[in-house]
Amino acid sequence: MAGVPAVRGPRALLWRWWPNPLRRRSDKVEAWTLLATWAVTLLAGVLAGAATAQSVERSLARERAEWRAVPARLIERAPGSAAGSERVWAKVRWTAADGVAHEGQTRVEPGSAAGTPVTVWTDLEGLQVTRPATKAQASLRASLVGMLIGVSAAAVPLAGGRLLRGRLEQLRLDAWDAEWERVGPQWGWKTG
CATH class of the missing domain: 1.10.287 (Helix Hairpins)
Incomplete structure (x- = not known):
């Protein structure tokens, strides 16, 4: 079979579509x-x-x-010292557009004092969401x-x-x- 060339190219890929008596x-x-x-x-x-x-x-x-950025204030001093470089979770309080006060947590600088202003993001109901x-x-x-x-x-x-x-x-x-x-x-x- 050394003399029979191999079938290559599109014909080889599409052999099932070509008329052939051996095709089942x-x-x-x-x-x-x-x-x-x-x-x-x-x-x-x-x-x-x-x-x-x-x-x-x-x-x-x-x-x-x-979603809107809303000003909030820390309720208590944030844990950690100011020397720490990682932000820490702290409790915050904000007032929604309808006047209802809400509380939640956000990341702040370590050692931040109570009453420090921070920004939180809220949805239309005033509930805290991510940025x-x-x-x-x-x-x-x-x-x-x-x-x-x-x-x-x-x-x-x-x-x-x-x-x-x-x-x-x-x-x-x-x-x-x-x-x-x-x-x-x-x-x-x-x-x-």
Whole structure:
């Protein structure tokens, strides 16, 4: 077989689509299955990723629009000494827009005195929240979450297609076994 060149290029990749007397029906089914699997995988990944990224982006934009920085004051002296470089948790009190007083915790400089002004972030009800993501942070977060969801969504049809191809392969092997059971004994005198 040294004189027979190997088939390479697009024809080798698309052999199931070319007319060939040796091509079985299962080869055609597998070709269509493979094509459908990749199309659905690509479509599911892109659509799920894009929809998720837009949803996260809108949610973070809404937080930026609704959440407000509110002045608060330390209720008690913050733990630690001023020499410490890490910020520490301390109790604070603030008044919401509706006049209701709230308490919570925020990170402050160590050793800060009671009554020291600090800033906390609140939602529309005056409840404490984290600082909203900046526009750049929101874009990055939305992109990362979108990619993660897109890859996860693409994995489902990809796994389904792989299972279907495995089942087609098993059916093909079973058909070969059945055919050999029928034809094999006729060859016994030539191979034995």
